[in-house]
Amino acid sequence: MSRLLHALSFDVEEYFHVANLRGRFARDDWDDVPSRIDVGMDAILEVLDRRDVRATFFFLGWMAERFPALVKRCVDGGHEIASHGYEHLFLSDQSPELLDADLARTEEALMAAGAPRPIGFRASTFTLTRETWWAFDVLVRRGYRYDSSVHPVRHPVYGVPDFEPGISRVETADGSIVEFPVATWPLFGRNLPMGGGGYFRLLPGPVTRAALGSLERRGRRAAVYLHPWEFDPEQPRQPAPLLKRFRHYVGLRQTLPRLDRMLRDFRFGTMRAALEDSGDLRG
Numbered sequence: 001m002s003r004l005l006h007a008l009s010f011d012v013e014e015y016f017h018v019a020n021l022r023g024r025f026a027r028d029d030w031d032d033v034p035s036r037i038d039v040g041m042d043a044i045l046e047v048l049d050r051r052d053v054r055a056t057f058f059f060l061g062w063m064a065e066r067f068p069a070l071v072k073r074c075v076d077g078g079h080e081i082a083s084h085g086y087e088h089l090f091l092s093d094q095s096p097e098l099l100d101a102d103l104a105r106t107e108e109a110l111m112a113a114g115a116p117r118p119i120g121f122r123a124s125t126f127t128l129t130r131e132t133w134w135a136f137d138v139l140v141r142r143g144y145r146y147d148s149s150v151h152p153v154r155h156p157v158y159g160v161p162d163f164e165p166g167i168s169r170v171e172t173a174d175g176s177i178v179e180f181p182v183a184t185w186p187l188f189g190r191n192l193p194m195g196g197g198g199y200f201r202l203l204p205g206p207v208t209r210a211a212l213g214s215l216e217r218r219g220r221r222a223a224v225y226l227h228p229w230e231f232d233p234e235q236p237r238q239p240a241p242l243l244k245r246f247r248h249y250v251g252l253r254q255t256l257p258r259l260d261r262m263l264r265d266f267r268f269g270t271m272r273a274a275l276e277d278s279g280d281l282r283g
């Protein structure tokens with residue numbers, strides 16, 4: 001059993017909110033698509049309970065408004081509630097004013113459901129890049145203490161490949177905020193994404209364990225992120241381009257056993273607990 005406390009997080013959204021399937025489900029139709037959120041959330045909360053682990057749930061405001069009992073269930077389980085924005089808009093499609101309103105609406109929905117005011121944020125689809133750096137100013141002004149939206153990798157749509165892959169502080173005119181990017185693994189001179197998504201499901205378990213072990217030996221904490229729909233192998237299949245289909249559907253049956261083994265072999269807690277443990281967040 002390792003000693004370093006890593007961070008486990010879930011972005012609470014439906015399978016039809018995912019950017020990969022965006023062309024398939026128009027925003028105005030979301031309310032007409034049957035929800036499958038309970039399938040994934042039941043599996044996640046069961047394994048966390050069994051392993052006695054707390055995690056951070058980045059809720060979409062849209063979800064919190066429609067499923068306040070789910071927010072409350074996470075609060076009652078001792079988990080941290082954080083913000084994933086209101087309706088999964090890319091930061092690149094927003095402005096500082098729009099983001100501010102989007103965050104306010106999400107905070108309202110989370111608190112109405114019984115959560116404390118969130119101190120953490122994760123943007124839709126890692127869209128915090130050099131072009132949307134202004135988002136840090138908005139987050140600091142609204143009182144957020146940490147962000148987990150930068151992905152220090154090379155990717156056609158998102159990523160800041162030269163960003164510090166560990167925990168760091170970002171300065172703004174109104175104060176600073178902690179950035180805790182999802183885990184990457186330095187290999188062959190590049191940062192490979194390994195902290196979640198298709199990579200988590202695709203890479204053999206021993207590879208993920210080796211990557212976590214290697215980060216741990218460097219004294220680096222990993223932020224791992226998953227989604228409820230990744231625990232729902234029976235979700236209705238959608239027509240989409242081959243690569244997008246592959247990314248969305250590969251290894252869905254592996255997510256739960258993989259997570260279970262990871263929680264057995266490594267210490268995980270909320271984003272907040274990991275940052276307090278490292279001394280990056282106080283009180």
Ligand SMILES: [Zn+2]
Nearest residue numbers: 011013124125
């Ligand atoms: Zn998301």
